[in-house]
Amino acid sequence: xxxxxxxxxxxxxPEGENLVLNCSFTDSAIYNLQWFRQDPGKGLTSLLLIxxxxxxxxxxxxxxxxxxxxxxxxxxxxxxxxxxxxxxLCAVWGSGNTGKLIFGQGTTLQVKP
Amino acid sequence: xxGVSQSPRYKVAKRGQDVALRCDPISGHVSLFWYQQALxxxxxxxxxxxxxxxxxxxGLPSDRFFAERPEGSVSTLKIQRTQQEDxxxxxxxxxxxxxxxDTQYFGPGTRLTVL
Numbered sequence: 047x048x049x050x051x052x053x054x055x056x057x058x059x060p061e062g063e064n065l066v067l068n069c070s071f072t073d074s075a076i077y078n079l080q081w082f083r084q085d086p087g088k089g090l091t092s093l094l095l096i097x098x099x100x101x102x103x104x105x106x107x108x109x110x111x112x113x114x115x116x117x118x119x120x121x122x123x124x125x126x127x128x129x130x131x132x133x134x135l136c137a138v139w140g141s142g143n144t145g146k147l148i149f150g151q152g153t154t155l156q157v158k159p
Numbered sequence: 160x161x162g163v164s165q166s167p168r169y170k171v172a173k174r175g176q177d178v179a180l181r182c183d184p185i186s187g188h189v190s191l192f193w194y195q196q197a198l199x200x201x202x203x204x205x206x207x208x209x210x211x212x213x214x215x216x217x218g219l220p221s222d223r224f225f226a227e228r229p230e231g232s233v234s235t236l237k238i239q240r241t242q243q244e245d246x247x248x249x250x251x252x253x254x255x256x257x258x259x260x261d262t263q264y265f266g267p268g269t270r271l272t273v274l
Contacts, residue, residue, distance in 0.1 A: 050201070080262065089163075089250060090202070090265040135201050145190055145254065146215060147263060149201030 048073045050138055052150035059126055060158050067121040067153045069136035074114050077139040080147065081110050081121050084133045093121070093134075126157045161185075163266035165251050171272045172241045180236045180269045184253030191234050192263060193226055194250040202250055208234060209257045241273045 049072045059065055069079075078097050082090040094103045094110040096119070102111040109122040119136055133154045137147035164183045172178050184191050190209055194202035195218075205224065207215040210231035219226070223242075228234040238245055248268040254261040 082265075087270075089267040090252075092262055092264065095262050137201070145257075145261065145263075146192065146204040146207055146218070147194075147202075149194075149203070151199070151201050 048076075048138065048148050050136060050148050050150040052134075052136060052153050054153060055151065056154045056156075058156040058158065061126060061128060063126050063157075064122070064124050065126055065155070067123070067134050067136075067155070069119040069121070069150055071117045071119075071138050071148075074117050076114060079110075079112055079119050079136060079138050081108075081119075082135045082137065084135060084152070086132075090135065123155075126155075128157045128159050131155055131157050163251055163253055163264055165249075165266040165269050167269060168267060169270050169272075171274065173274055174242060175240050177237065177239045178241055178271065180238075180249050180271070182234045182236070182251030182266060184232065184234070184251070185255075185264055186232075188253035188255050188264075189257045190254040190261065190263075191228055192252040192254075193234070193236050194252065195220075196248040196250055196268070198247075205236070205249075238271075241271075243273050246271055246273045 051070050053068045080095045081093040096103050096112040107124040112119045133152040135152045137149040166181045193205040196202040204218040206226045208228040223239045225237045250268045252263040252265045254263045
């Protein structure tokens with residue numbers, strides 16, 4: 047059974063710092079991986095989707111990497127801003143399934159001005 | 160059109176009541192998913208529709224949970240005889256194509272509180 051773990055559960059950094067959020071999964075036979083952002087009381091906003099054949103994706107100050115063989119993904123946020131404060135969730139698709147996502151518990155990030 | 164919408168945004172029910180939660184996916188999206196998110200946890204899959212067909216309901220926690228999408232667009236998640244452990248945020252997501260690995264777009268969720 048696929049399990050997704052995110053470390054750390056919470057993170058507090060001063061504004062301007064570069065930071066890395068970690069995601070690990072137990073079954074390396076994933077199809078794709080997606081990173082989301084969730085603001086309090088809101089739904090999920092898709093940040094980056096990495097296909098299984100890719101090793102990384104970039105969008106603005108965000109860079110996500112994928113290493114299937116080791117069962118890991120990282121989300122790198124450059125020059126963090128207070129507006130980046132949110133919960134970040136990673137999710138994987140298992141191969142051959144109907145498209146359901148399996149989520150980690152999330153990392154709650156606070157960027158202090 | 161606009162993004163995924165859900166209603167109501169908040170629902171308070173007394174234990175034992177039935178509730179119905181609505182999801183309006185992005186127009187033209189083939190796939191629709193329901194997830195349940197407990198406080199402080201990541202969302203957990205409940206069920207999946209491809210058009211009007213419910214292809215996966217493996218995540219529904221009990222037979223009190225029922226979902227439908229009769230015309231392949233709007234979906235309703237119904238919970239019968241609600242229990243306190245049903246308190247959670249219920250998220251709906253849609254994606255353009257069928258099957259695996261397409262970007263899923265989420266609605267704001269319905270927060271259900273069972274007293």
